[in-house]
Structures are given as structure tokens and as C-alpha cells.
Amino acid sequence: MRIVMATQNRNKVREFAEILGGRVELVPLPSGLPKAPETGETFLENARQKALFYAAYVEDPVLADDSGLVVPALGGEPGVHSARYAGEGADDGANNDKLVHALRSRGLRQAEAWFACALVLARKDRVMLEVESRVDGFVYDEPRGEHGFGYDPLFSPQGALRRFAEMSAAEKHQFSHRARAVRELLARIPEMT
Template sequence: MSRRILLATRNAKKLEELRRILLKRGLGEVEVLGLSDVDEFPEAPETGATFEENALAKAHDAAKATGLPAIADDSGLSVDALGGMPGVLSARWAGRHGDDQANLELVLNQLRDTPDERRGASFVCAAAFVVPDEQEVVVRGEWPGTIIREPRGTNGFGYDPIFVPEGESRTSAELDPAEKDSSSHRGRALRALLPYLWEFAQTR
């Protein structure tokens, strides 16, 4: 089997982030593809109740359609004062999938009257790795912090401009890529997958 892995995403920034982490961790010999590098296939809607369910479903769909080992993630923002929401609905919280600005503004509006001490939140990422007919694994990474009242920063995407990680004064959107990779929810989840990716790389 080829040492190729499909990262099942069409989000260019997310793909870039995942590639950086893999390369930094010594998996440069594995060719990393995105969905734009393979023939299109029907993608099932994200209907799982948890990040883990969605990540596994996406990885299985991609592996089945392409025959390639596939990594998929599902991630989002969990806000304490909103009972853990937007959660798995993070990408479409305002009603239209992928409208980052509308999603961010809705969360800020919903927290308008919430005092600073109750604005705790976490970014959550579940990452799944599926090797066709061989293996499946799903792991979870969390990045705790707080939600501020006005966006700051231009790096990152999604809710990054309103999220200040625990122990930081800067938002996620004010961190440089290397800083974000070292501590982000996605970085934590992917690092939890590394033993399985190493095993894959060593047996191919």
C-alpha cells in the first residue's frame, strides 16, 4: 500500500495546519492529500451527536470512496454559558454552513450579558484515522480558554478571533502558526494520533 494519507477536508487553512503538524513530527515521507486531490465523491451530512461520531463517519466515507487511509476531524467551540453549544453545530451556528463572521457574531450576541467570569469555553477536536479493512481509531483534543467581547487578530479562522486560550492574553487569531500548532485542540488531537500514524508509516 502507498504511503499516502487523505486528509478529508476542503478547508484549505485546516489542511495547511494539519500538514504542518505532520511534517514537524517527522512524517514527511507520508504524502498528504486533501479532498481537492482526489475524485469527488458524495459526502454524507454531519448528523452525529458528537464530534467523535462525525469524525469517524467522515474518515470512513473518505477511505471507502478512495481506498486511501483517511484522517478526518470534527471540531468546534463549546461555550460553558451556552450549555456546551455551539458544539457540533459550530460551523453552521448562524444557519449557513461556513459563515465564520455570522457564527462569531451570534456567539458574541448570545453572551452579551454574560459576565467575564462566566465566559469559559473550550475548542474541541475529535480526529479519526481509518485504514480500509484494517484499523479505525478516534481521539480527542481540548483547548480551554475564554470568550472575549470583541474580535482581535487576523490569523486562524472560525471563532479564533474571540477565543483567548488559558494562560494567554492573546486570542487564538493573534498567535503565529507554530504557537497555535503547539497547543491547539487540533494539534493535541493529531498528536494523539501520531503513534498510529507512525505504525502506518513503518509498515508500508
């Protein structure tokens, strides 16, 4: 099965391709398409919007994800705004800096948090599958590690002593919200046939 990934984020496409391990042919979104709306209040609403939006442009099924970090001590921030927490076009460093500042301004060195991932597979104007997953853990006010992307230098999953950014890709996939969601999606793909 060939699936178009609804993102232009190369790190995300690479991570999904690694998790899928060749079981599905994953191709990036064609260039030149308009940006899909992300006006939902939940990760699942945003993933659904993106999947249906891009499914109108391509023949193959479209896999869209919306994922992010939720820190209850910060009122749920960054939440659905994880990718643009420090503003539209902000990079990972700016988003991490804002999160560290938010923690420290509340006197926190660490806080409970979770990474959430919603996946929606759509074709034309129909949603084929939806799955959601999360991994619980902690965020810290000091980054560690050189791997990964996003908030990986600040997040340590429950049951692990290291941050995602200190883990190899294979180690991270044992814990990650995306890996869990992809495994659930793969288990449910036979429902579509």
C-alpha cells in the same frame, strides 16, 4: 504514509499539514465526492462518520476530524454545530457574530470555553485509530487578531494572553486542540503496523 484529509476546507488542510510537518503526506479529498453525513451528537461520532464515508471512495487511509468550540455558559453551544452555528453555509464572520450576540445577550463579556478535536483514521470499512483532545480557555465578546480562522479571533487558550488569531501558526500549534490531537495520532500510528 499517504493520508487523504476528509475535508474541502483549505485552511484546515493547511493547518494539519503544518502540524504534521512532512512526517505524513497529506492530500486533500478528491473533488466531486458527495458530502459526508454529520449527524452524530459528539465530535467523535461525526469524525467517525466522515472517515468511514470517504474511505469507501479512496484507496489511501482517510483522516477525518470534527472539531469545534464548546461554551458551557451557552449550554454547550456552538458544539458540534460550530461550522454552521449561524446556519448552513454561514461563514466565519457570521458564526463569530452569532457567538458574540449570544454572549452579550446573557450579559457576558467573556466565558470559559474549550476547543475540542476528534480525529479518526479509517481505511475501507474499518476504523484504524481514534483520538480526542481539547484545549481549555476563554471566549470574548470582541474579536482580536488577523490570523487563523473560525473562532480564533474570540478564543484565548488557558495560559496565553493573546487570542489564537493574534498568534503565528507556530505559536498556535503550541496550544491548539488540533495540534494536540495530531501529536497523539502520530504517536499511535505504529499501532497500525
